[in-house]
Amino acid sequence: MLINAKAVSFLLGVCVAVITFMFLSLLNTVSGTVLFVAAAISFSSTFILSYVVLEFLVFKEIQKVYASLDKVTKKELRDYNKGKEDETINPIKKINQQIAAYITKKEKEIDDLKQIEAYRKEFIADVSHELKTPIFAAQGYVLTLLDGAMDDEKVRHRFLKKAAKSLNGLDALVQDLLTLSQIESGVISMHYEIFDLQSLVMDVFEQLERKAEKKTIQLRLEKTFDEGVYVNADYNRITQVLINLISNAVKYGNFNGWVAVALTETKKKIKVEIKDNGPGIPKEHIDRIFERFYRVDKSRSKKQGGTGLGLAIAKHIIEGHNSKITIKSEINEGTVFTFHLEAAN
Ligand SMILES: Nc1ncnc2c1ncn2[C@@H]1O[C@H](COP(=O)(O)OP(=O)(O)OP(=O)(O)O)[C@@H](O)[C@H]1O
Ligand SMILES: [Mg+2]
Numbered sequence: 001m002l003i004n005a006k007a008v009s010f011l012l013g014v015c016v017a018v019i020t021f022m023f024l025s026l027l028n029t030v031s032g033t034v035l036f037v038a039a040a041i042s043f044s045s046t047f048i049l050s051y052v053v054l055e056f057l058v059f060k061e062i063q064k065v066y067a068s069l070d071k072v073t074k075k076e077l078r079d080y081n082k083g084k085e086d087e088t089i090n091p092i093k094k095i096n097q098q099i100a101a102y103i104t105k106k107e108k109e110i111d112d113l114k115q116i117e118a119y120r121k122e123f124i125a126d127v128s129h130e131l132k133t134p135i136f137a138a139q140g141y142v143l144t145l146l147d148g149a150m151d152d153e154k155v156r157h158r159f160l161k162k163a164a165k166s167l168n169g170l171d172a173l174v175q176d177l178l179t180l181s182q183i184e185s186g187v188i189s190m191h192y193e194i195f196d197l198q199s200l201v202m203d204v205f206e207q208l209e210r211k212a213e214k215k216t217i218q219l220r221l222e223k224t225f226d227e228g229v230y231v232n233a234d235y236n237r238i239t240q241v242l243i244n245l246i247s248n249a250v251k252y253g254n255f256n257g258w259v260a261v262a263l264t265e266t267k268k269k270i271k272v273e274i275k276d277n278g279p280g281i282p283k284e285h286i287d288r289i290f291e292r293f294y295r296v297d298k299s300r301s302k303k304q305g306g307t308g309l310g311l312a313i314a315k316h317i318i319e320g321h322n323s324k325i326t327i328k329s330e331i332n333e334g335t336v337f338t339f340h341l342e343a344a345n
Contacts, residue, residue, distance in 0.1 A: 005055035013047035066095050073098055119291075126293035127177070130307055134170040138163045176309040180292065183316040190320045194344040195235050196228035197270060201261050204242045212250050212259070219246070222262035222275075229263045230344040231270050237317045238341070244310035245274040245337050251306065253278035269340040277334040286327060290315040 017039040024030045024038055141163035149155045182188040198221065205219045212219050231238075242261075249259040257277045264271040281289060285296045293308040318325040318339045329335040 005051055005059045008054055009047045009051035012050045013043040016046040017043035062092060062095065066098075069095060069098050073102055123292060126308075130173055130293065131170065134166040134173070138166040138170070141166070173307055173309070176307065176313060180309065180313055180316065183313070183320060188320075190234040190237060190317075192232050193235055194230055194232050197231045197233075197238070197263060197272070197341065198225060198229040200235070200239060201242060201263070204239065204246055207243065208247055208250055211247065215250065215253065216256045217250050217253050218258040219250075220258065220260050222260050225263070229265070229270055231341040232344040233321055233341045234317070237320070241314040241317050241339075242274075244314050248310060249274060249276035249278060249335070252276075265343060266340075268343050270343050271338065271340055273336055273338045275334060275336045280331040280333055280335055281327070281329040282331060286329060289327060290325070 020042040021035055021039040024035050030038075141159040145156060145159050149159060179188070201221060205221075208219065246259060246261070253259060253276050260275045262271075262273040262275065264273070281296055285294075288294050289296070290311050292312040294311075295306060295308040315325050321341060323340045325337060325339040327335065327337050
């Protein structure tokens with residue numbers, strides 16, 4: 001609908017003219033000519049008066065406000081106005097639309113910033129905590145040695161070994177953090193090569209055999225391919241992902257359980273699934289499980305030596321291979337991690 005100063009003034013003029021006409025026609029003494037002249041005068045005077053007021057005092061100013069708002073927000077609000085664009089040229093309605101879109105956009109930006117800020121705070125607190133623990137432990141052993149424990153050869157050896165263990169943990173943590181930030185900032189790129197994923201899985205099983213035996217957990221490949229399963233991927237990084245996923249399944253799995261890896265050939269991809277019949281991960285934790293330092297049961301994972309970086313690294317490595325890692329988990333039934341790699345056969 002065309003709403004501008006002219007149209008509004010015209011409508012007002014017509015209304016006033018009709019009212020004047022009807023009112024005067026009630027009087028018997030007024031002739032037809034007078035009636036029409038009076039209607040014409042009231043129409044033109046109302047039209048001119050309201051046109052001047054609306055055009056110069058209201059619409060023109062609103063158009064100016066709109067024009068400046070439009071300049072500021074045109075690009076920014078394109079996404080937010082999608083679908084809401086009204087054909088109207090009513091400037092007040094347009095301004096309303098623009099302001100509503102602007103508010104929605106700003107609210108979303110503020111929410112995002114708040115969330116990033118919360119994550120940042122949490123991350124710094126986590127890093128400090130994780131760094132502090134091994135540093136304090138190593139510091140404690142060294143200070144005790146300096147305080148005299150050094151003279152006892154047995155104690156000296158034991159404490160130095162413990163201090164070295166803490167420092168090794170610290171080194172592993174810093175390495176993990178570095179890897180994460182390098183992958184995130186794109187410094188590290190993937191070194192693609194063709195290799196047999198099936199024999200890599202068997203190698204990882206071998207590496208983790210002792211840990212699995214301690215909990216009598218059986219490690220198995222669901223189906224074996226005589227000719228192997230060749231993929232085009234970064235050998236070292238995929239090894240890192242498999243070690244973390246399989247060792248997680250062992251670490252957090254139940255005694256006498258199993259961990260199975262299934263390799264499935266699909267069109268141009270190899271589907272990799274790491275399954276266990278462990279305790280599962282509660283639904284409320286699933287969304288956050290790939291975040292840095294996130295652990296379901298902080299105290300239990302801590303006892304098992306985890307820092308909560310393994311899955312964050314795995315996620316980034318898999319994303320670096322243009323794939324996605326997904327998780328399905330049922331309490332008391334088990335967990336399945338799935339991702340795809342480019343097939344090379
Ligand atoms: N297969 C699984 N079954 C049950 N819980 C799991 C499983 N895999 C991971 N989790 C939970 O997810 C958390 C995050 O795993 P992640 O591998 O990122 O860290 P971590 O194993 O604690 O430490 P890191 O891998 O750095 O040594 C674990 O602490 C554990 O609570
Ligand atoms: Mg882990």
